[in-house]
Amino acid sequence: MNTMTEQVLTRYPGAGRDKLIPILQEVQEADGYISKEAVALIGRHLGVPASKIYGVATFYNQFRFTPKGKYHIMVCRGTACHVKGSADILERIERALKITAGETSRDGLFSIEVVACIGACGLAPVICVNGEYHGKLTGDAAEKIVKSYQQREATHGN
Numbered sequence: 001m002n003t004m005t006e007q008v009l010t011r012y013p014g015a016g017r018d019k020l021i022p023i024l025q026e027v028q029e030a031d032g033y034i035s036k037e038a039v040a041l042i043g044r045h046l047g048v049p050a051s052k053i054y055g056v057a058t059f060y061n062q063f064r065f066t067p068k069g070k071y072h073i074m075v076c077r078g079t080a081c082h083v084k085g086s087a088d089i090l091e092r093i094e095r096a097l098k099i100t101a102g103e104t105s106r107d108g109l110f111s112i113e114v115v116a117c118i119g120a121c122g123l124a125p126v127i128c129v130n131g132e133y134h135g136k137l138t139g140d141a142a143e144k145i146v147k148s149y150q151q152r153e154a155t156h157g158n
Helices: 004-010 017-031 036-046 050-059 079-083 086-097 139-156
Strands: 071-076 110-115 127-129 132-134
Touching (some): 017 036, 017 050, 036 050, 071 139, 086 139
Antiparallel strands (some): 127 132
8 A cells, every 4th residue: 555655755765864854744745644654654764763753743833643624723823813812712712612722623624723823914813714814803703703614514514
């Protein structure tokens, strides 16, 4: 079986530890996350224990170990958003979905990611769901947005 991770690794013959981050980036780009199986394959390829790979990957918050949900919610925590209440927005979204930032719901529908800056400071506080920006939010408005996606899924499944 030729997995995406194996395909990535073929581009790094004889690679050493110095290629770990580019390999992790490519695997995540291909699969959407870094699985346990991918860590094992990378470890064997580089001759590096899985614990070292996890140590490096968990140091950088760009890497995730669970797949993104169908609706991936990015919550901006940049300065402008922070000042205008993004902590409350994050908390309300987490409570509504019963997951925390960095997690994906059991049904695979929702995931939450905290980002340092979305680059839409004029809309602060802002979230982005699958590329759709929602700005000048309140906690109530953020909950309504989540509920609208839940309702969309319940009625249409898309």
